[in-house]
Amino acid sequence: MSPKATAKDDEPLPQSWVVWALGAVAVGFVALLVIAGLALLQSHHPVCNTNFPARRGDYPTYVYVFAAIAMFALGSLTSSAGIRRNRRSQKMLGEGPWTNPTAVVNVNLAVAIFLFLVTILMLIEAWTLGHGVWPITYYVRCSMNAGAFITLVGVASYAFLIGRWMWVFKE
């Protein structure tokens, strides 16, 4: 145990309200997806230009870029704040409460699956760009044209989760 470690470090993690809050947000997203899906299904006209979706929607593109960066940082900060609030020291995977081998394997598998999905998305983007088919970028632009606010919420949420799960500082 390092000198900075506290006795609490080896105790199991308490049930946190954050889990419930994130669960509620997840349910909210599912509801939002259903509403957006229904709106698309019931729409009698294309929701954006089907040949070349416009680059700009209701908000300038830098709003999305900086919102994503800000939420990424916020995700990391909330993660660190939770650790400090519980008066624990930041532990590496495999130390303190994270010693359970199943947890260690699951975390690494989850990262592997996530990165593999990103790989597939990148290859789809590259293939579509090279073959004159709508790339993923166009679907994002179409979404931005059809519902700027919902798209911004989606971008910000994704960045928040990535920041929270994948950028954890060890003090």
Next chain:
Amino acid sequence: MARRRTGSGSKPGPRKDNEPLWLEWLEQRPVGAIGAGVVVAGWLVLLLLYARHVWSLEVTFFVAVALLTFVLSCLSAYAALVQARGAKPNEVLRLPESWKDFENYFRWLTPVAFIFGLIFAHYFWH
């Protein structure tokens, strides 16, 4: 039941009877260094393809990112596999001793990659 695991080509130990030979072989190799080599070699090939106008800049960029994430995914899957067979997390894919001093800087790789990727990919907003 923790025992030797490396992934970086050191600390060989006794082989477990039910362990596949290929896994045993792999554990004695510098897996992380091989992964880094594959990425660098792949990027050089992609650079060549772009320079010879085989692929456009956009296609080359996304294939380069795909190669990086694929190799990282394989390394993570490898870590999960050897940890499932009893390795401790800090025994898998260890940094070489000479790199230990830079370990604190590596924690900045995730945000730098995210922000760089976001801004640079945004360039391809067409």
